[in-house]
Amino acid sequence: MAADQKGDHERVPLTINGQAIDAKVGVTLVEAAWDARLPGITGVGCLEGVCGSCRVMLRRGKEITLGLACQTFVETGLEVIFLPPSSAPRHHYSISDFRDSWDIHARFHAIFPEASRCRHCHGCVTSCPKKIAVEDGVALAAAGRYREAGEVFLECVMCELCDGACPELIAPAHVGLFCRRVTAHFHLRPPNLVTRLEELRRKRLAGSKGESERE
Amino acid sequence: MTVGGVPLAAALAEYRPDAEIGPLPTPVDSDALLSTYHPDYLRGSVVTLAVGANAGGSCQRDLAELLQAEAFIDEADLAGIPVTDVDVLVVGGGGAGCAAALTAAEAGARVLLATKLRLGDSNTVMAEGGIQAAIEPEDSIQKHIQDTLRGGHHAGDPELVARMAEDGPDVLRWLIDLGMQFELTPNGDLRTRRGGGTSASRLVFCRDYTGLEMMRVLRESVTLHHNIEVWEQSPAVELLSNECGLACVGAVLASLVDGGLRIVRTRSVVLATGGLGRLHLNGFATSNHLGATGDGLVLAYRIGARLCELDSFQYHPTGLVFPSHLAGKLVTEGVRAAGALLLNGLGSRFVDELQPRDVVCAAILRECQEGRGIHIDDRRVGVWLDTPRLEQAEPGLLERQFPNLMSRTRGSGVDPRVQPLLVHPTLHYQNGGVVIDLDGASSVPGLFAVGEVAGGIHGRNRIMGNALLEIISFGRRAGRAATTTHDRGPKKVTVEHLNHMRRALTLAGLPMTRRTPMILPAYARGTPCTR
Ligand SMILES: Cc1cc2nc3c(=O)[nH]c(=O)nc-3n(C[C@H](O)[C@H](O)[C@H](O)COP(=O)(O)OP(=O)(O)OC[C@H]3O[C@@H](n4cnc5c(N)ncnc54)[C@H](O)[C@@H]3O)c2cc1C
Numbered sequence: 001m002a003a004d005q006k007g008d009h010e011r012v013p014l015t016i017n018g019q020a021i022d023a024k025v026g027v028t029l030v031e032a033a034w035d036a037r038l039p040g041i042t043g044v045g046c047l048e049g050v051c052g053s054c055r056v057m058l059r060r061g062k063e064i065t066l067g068l069a070c071q072t073f074v075e076t077g078l079e080v081i082f083l084p085p086s087s088a089p090r091h092h093y094s095i096s097d098f099r100d101s102w103d104i105h106a107r108f109h110a111i112f113p114e115a116s117r118c119r120h121c122h123g124c125v126t127s128c129p130k131k132i133a134v135e136d137g138v139a140l141a142a143a144g145r146y147r148e149a150g151e152v153f154l155e156c157v158m159c160e161l162c163d164g165a166c167p168e169l170i171a172p173a174h175v176g177l178f179c180r181r182v183t184a185h186f187h188l189r190p191p192n193l194v195t196r197l198e199e200l201r202r203k204r205l206a207g208s209k210g211e212s213e214r215e
Numbered sequence: 216m217t218v219g220g221v222p223l224a225a226a227l228a229e230y231r232p233d234a235e236i237g238p239l240p241t242p243v244d245s246d247a248l249l250s251t252y253h254p255d256y257l258r259g260s261v262v263t264l265a266v267g268a269n270a271g272g273s274c275q276r277d278l279a280e281l282l283q284a285e286a287f288i289d290e291a292d293l294a295g296i297p298v299t300d301v302d303v304l305v306v307g308g309g310g311a312g313c314a315a316a317l318t319a320a321e322a323g324a325r326v327l328l329a330t331k332l333r334l335g336d337s338n339t340v341m342a343e344g345g346i347q348a349a350i351e352p353e354d355s356i357q358k359h360i361q362d363t364l365r366g367g368h369h370a371g372d373p374e375l376v377a378r379m380a381e382d383g384p385d386v387l388r389w390l391i392d393l394g395m396q397f398e399l400t401p402n403g404d405l406r407t408r409r410g411g412g413t414s415a416s417r418l419v420f421c422r423d424y425t426g427l428e429m430m431r432v433l434r435e436s437v438t439l440h441h442n443i444e445v446w447e448q449s450p451a452v453e454l455l456s457n458e459c460g461l462a463c464v465g466a467v468l469a470s471l472v473d474g475g476l477r478i479v480r481t482r483s484v485v486l487a488t489g490g491l492g493r494l495h496l497n498g499f500a501t502s503n504h505l506g507a508t509g510d511g512l513v514l515a516y517r518i519g520a521r522l523c524e525l526d527s528f529q530y531h532p533t534g535l536v537f538p539s540h541l542a543g544k545l546v547t548e549g550v551r552a553a554g555a556l557l558l559n560g561l562g563s564r565f566v567d568e569l570q571p572r573d574v575v576c577a578a579i580l581r582e583c584q585e586g587r588g589i590h591i592d593d594r595r596v597g598v599w600l601d602t603p604r605l606e607q608a609e610p611g612l613l614e615r616q617f618p619n620l621m622s623r624t625r626g627s628g629v630d631p632r633v634q635p636l637l638v639h640p641t642l643h644y645q646n647g648g649v650v651i652d653l654d655g656a657s658s659v660p661g662l663f664a665v666g667e668v669a670g671g672i673h674g675r676n677r678i679m680g681n682a683l684l685e686i687i688s689f690g691r692r693a694g695r696a697a698t699t700t701h702d703r704g705p706k707k708v709t710v711e712h713l714n715h716m717r718r719a720l721t722l723a724g725l726p727m728t729r730r731t732p733m734i735l736p737a738y739a740r741g742t743p744c745t746r
């Protein structure tokens with residue numbers, strides 16, 4: 001609140017996409033870019049840190065970090081670059097092809113052959129705006145512990161910043177999502193849902209039989 | 216309007232999570248409450264449409280201005296722009312669009328999914344509370360139907376509602392097959408919660424990340440599908456019609472990157488452009504994502520589709536007032552479902568927190584207008600959502616069940632475990648939209664509409680969890696139906712429907728200075744303006 005009131009007089013100098021601007025105190029990088037009427041800021045969606053679109057590179061002196069523009073506040077001297085969308089995925093699979101859960105390990109390594117080559121550089125961890133233990137998640141996945149690996153990625157917003165940071169091209173975000181998906185696909189068979197589906201199936205059957213008998 | 220009430224600092228100083236709170240005052244008649252305080256009933260906020268399929272019907276003023284406006288595209292623009300042919304064009308990359316695209320692609324169609332921002336940038340990804348499906352033993356499809364119709368003040372279409380409710384369990388199975396996770400009980404049942412205005416525990420969820428979990432899975436499935444091509448940063452700016460302007464045969468897409476136009480010719484267009492929170496109707500803040508500017512309504516209306524309930528919107532009771540960068544953003548109803556109370560500036564309860572949303576919203580507006588709110592300044596006023604009391608009753612609950620809420624407020628100096636949240640109603644959902652049938656088909660041949668852009672299911676008020684169900688239920692229905700249109704016709708694409716509209720606007724004496732759809736809110740457009 002204090003910041004809001006101060007914001008009317010005090011300004012924060014910074015650069016966004018190479019343009020020097022003066023922002024209000026306490027606003028996010030997205031709000032600052034808008035206020036300065038910078039063109040081309042369309043990598044923005046939810047404005048609350050869940051869609052992963054507003055990827056930015058941040059430079060403070062020599063230090064370079066990555067982040068989400070809607071969750072980062074303006075700072076004096078900050079240099080901000082809005083990053084282009086990440087490139088198309090290189091790992092392909094279709095979950096409907098997975099019928100047998102016994103060969104999932106082989107499949108995983110066939111789809112993500114790089115995952116077992118993690119060199120523990122922490123690049124993914126330091127780039128993650130959600131502070132996810134990405135590296136541990138990848139290790140769990142490579143060890144076949146899909147459920148646990150998937151749990152690590154619960155808060156992943158698919159910004160794919162970790163993918164860009166990984167020197168081994170492991171695509172950690174997609175590894176994480178794979179793990180979450182196979183866990184549900186193979187193991188989620190909730191009795192309450194299964195029972196209701198069966199009830200509805202019987203009712204439909206009885207319904208169509210009843211109709212033909214009456215006729 | 217000047218708002219009285221208790222200043223924030225004083226209210227905070229007074230606040231104690233263990234303070235005695237009196238009993239709930241006897242509820243007033245909810246119809247009277249709604250007609251006095253709900254924004255839909257604000258005097259002057261509703262006008263009568265003069266042109267189009269809904270001429271003579273009422274419509275919210277700001278929306279009417281967009282519906283009765285000039286287009287960006289002219290006949291002359293169509294010459295010489297690149298043309299792409301596909302079987303099905305899906306416009307909008309949220310949950311409804313992805314479900315339609317996947318279903319059409321599974322049926323063998325070549326699908327193009329064009330979306331305004333990034334695939335998955337949507338209202339879907341932000342949904343927190345959950346999705347409804349009648350799966351508990353003591354619940355039934357029938358109860359789900361009744362709750363939905365009652366919640367919508369019996370303005371919903373019973374056929375559409377019945378199909379959606381029946382689809383519920385199978386929608387969950389489809390999502391699980393695609394790899395979506397849900398919260399389970401210790402013995403492996405899907406965990407359910409009870410949402411406001413429902414008679415049974417029917418809301419399934421994934422922590423408070425239900426939409427994120429859904430969108431991640433749909434996005435990945437769409438991206439990896441060999442029959443689906445995705446164009447991002449490519450909003451539809453106009454639909455295309457056949458020679459008499461009476462059927463939809465494609466769309467014109469504009470690139471947000473370089474402004475270039477493209478024509479897409481197709482058998483069927485599925486509009487899945489979502490809602491319109493970013494129009495900030497009646498001056499309200501919104502919970503919606505940046506792309507929610509009602510484009511689909513504008514495009515559908517111009518090509519002749521009938522719309523419904525254009526004067527009925529959902530204001531979610533608990534939008535954040537503070538911290539400012541999250542103004543309008545949601546605190547999920549799940550928090551109230553878990554037991555959090557609403558308190559006014561005097562520290563008293565004033566409404567049953569689990570009443571339907573419109574009622575709770577009207578009650579909060581009443582407190583604020585009658586000087587029992589808590590205010591920061593002239594514009595910002597609200598009431599308490601008492602999260603610390605909830606945390607005290609069940610320590611660790613907020614962190615465990617609402618990590619999204621915690622992560623959003625972290626770093627802003629507001630900790631919901633110790634400080635109650637200042638909330639005020641926020642523009643949240645478009646109750647009505649394009650009139651559709653059981654396949655999601657609009658009144659214009661070749662044009663389907665699914666998800667928030669469509670209308671008819673939620674009547675005049677949506678109950679929690681039905682939107683996420685609707686987008687998958689009808690997304691799949693439309694995806695299926697869109698592939699069965701074999702009518703390829705003469706491939707002449709025109710903007711004849713625009714000529715009809717322009718003539719009507721001229722006859723009605725309406726100005727044609729404004730060009731729509733809006734695409735981006737003015738404050739996010741930068742200079743030079745994106746068209
Ligand atoms: C914060 C929040 C919380 C919610 N919580 C819940 C909940 O718990 N349970 C529930 O059931 N519902 C909830 N809802 C409602 C629900 O999320 C939405 O109604 C639903 O997800 C809408 O899905 P959709 O696919 O129709 O639209 P969206 O998901 O909004 O997708 C629309 C897409 O179309 C794109 N688009 C828009 N215009 C154009 C154009 N001109 N050309 C091309 N593309 C365009 C957009 O960029 C977007 O990608 C919530 C909504 C919000 C905002």
Ligand code: SF4
Binds near residue numbers: 052127159160173
């Ligand atoms: S795990 Fe990767 S994709 Fe997910 S939030 Fe972190 S950096 Fe982004």
Ligand code: SF4
Binds near residue numbers: 117135
């Ligand atoms: S960036 Fe890649 S190689 Fe480095 S730790 Fe992460 S997963 Fe391993």
Ligand code: FES
Binds near residue numbers: 043046049069071
């Ligand atoms: S805009 Fe969605 S994460 Fe920033």
